[in-house]
Amino acid sequence: MNRFATRFAYMSAALILAACRTGPETATDSSTDTSTTGDGDGDGDTGDGDTGDGDGDGDTGDGDGDTGDGDGDTGDGDGDGDGDPFPPLAGYWAFNGDSTEGSGTNIDLMPIGDPEYLASVSPGLGTALTLDGDDAAVGADFVKLSGDDVTIVAWAYAESLEGIWNTIVKNWGPGTSGQFHIGLGEADEDMFQSVLNNNEWATAEDPFPSGEWVHTAVVLDAMAGEHRLYINGALVTTVAYAAPLDVGESTGLGVGAKPNDDGTGVAEQAEVGFWNGGIDEVGMYNAALTPEQISTIYQNGLDGIQLDGSSE
Structure with missing residues (x-):
């Protein structure tokens, strides 16, 4: 080659x-x-x-x-941020210009006196029910909470802590007992308190903050046997809870005051428990929300996200 x-x-x-x-x-x-x-x-x-x-x-x-x-x-707004959805609302009052119920599962409320709808915690929450100590929103035929587990949440602004039994939300009449009182107490009139039909009481240790928006939550957890109170997403009190939550006879629901037995007006008694300040984003669940879910609801409110996930 x-x-x-x-x-x-x-x-x-x-x-x-x-x-x-x-x-x-x-x-x-x-x-x-x-x-x-x-x-x-x-x-x-x-x-x-x-x-x-x-x-x-x-x-x-x-x-x-x-x-x-x-x-x-x-x-x-209907989950805890980790993909776990919140349970359905069993009652929801956003107070965006009126007192209608937003979930379709409970009753509309009617104004008593002359409440206004003014600025809430953040712009995304729209308006809040604003009360001056002699007005409220009430309704008849309240659809009672059912089952062993319950959660009730609300934003509240206390202009004043004067008076006793000041009401954030209540199903209890002057002549018949209901399911719950959530607001301030009697002997502990400056403390956040939840009272149940079966005479179970949970009371926060510190006075309710005034002059600022505060997120409140009450959780009845049958499995844990706990009745828990939260302020601004943090657990403040735990007492024993024996399920179920009794239904009671009162059919009225009051926000900002104690209703009469059937919810057609406010109670006719010396201490009606009028709230002086603002109330917003009242929500109810037939479930025991977790601490993480309560914290998420609180943070969502600060961020302008309502309980139904929307923003104004």
């Missing part, structure tokens, strides 16, 4: 060997995994999407980066 032919053979072999060893410039299998779900705030997490290094050495990228599509599920 002459020198030219030998060189040509060597060059051909080298080209064939190089073609066999050369890999694709980028990964060919970099399919996108299921996007990481957003954490409730719509900011879907973006994966790192490692691709091949394209250096022709045959190492292809693993293509396993989880590429978020940026459309993480938007929190709608």
Whole structure:
């Protein structure tokens, strides 16, 4: 073989060997995994999407980066931020310009006296029921809370703590007992308190803050056997709870005052328990919300997210 032919053979072999060893410039299998779900705030997490290094050495990228599509599920106010939804509302009064019930599961309330609907905790919550100590919102045929577990939440602003039995929300009449009183007490008139039909009382240790919006929550947890009070998302009191919550005979519901037995007006007695200040976002659940869910509701309110997930 002459020198030219030998060189040509060597060059051909080298080209064939190089073609066999050369890999694709980028990964060919970099399919996108299921996007990481957003954490409730719509900011879907973006994966790192490692691709091949394209250096022709045959190492292809693993293509396993989880590429978020940026459309993480938007929190709608009805979950705890971890994908666990809140239970359905058993009663919801947002007080956005009126006292109608918002969940479709309970009663509308009628104004007593001359309440106003003024600014709430944050603009997204719209307006709040604003009371000056001689007005309220009441309604008849309250749909009672059922089952062993219950949660009641509300925002409240106390302009003054004067008086006794000052009412945030109450199903209790002057002549018949109901399911609950939530507000301030009698002997402990400056303390946040929850009183149940079966004569179970839970009372906070510190006076109720005045001159500021405060988030309140009462949780009846049958499994834990606990009657819990929360202020601004933090647990403040726990006492024993023996389920179930008795239904009681009173059919009226009052926000800002004690209703009469059937809820057609306020109670006709010396101490009606008028609230002086504001009340907003009253919500009820036939379930024992977790501490995390209570904290989420509190933070949502500060962020302008209502119990139904909307904002004004």
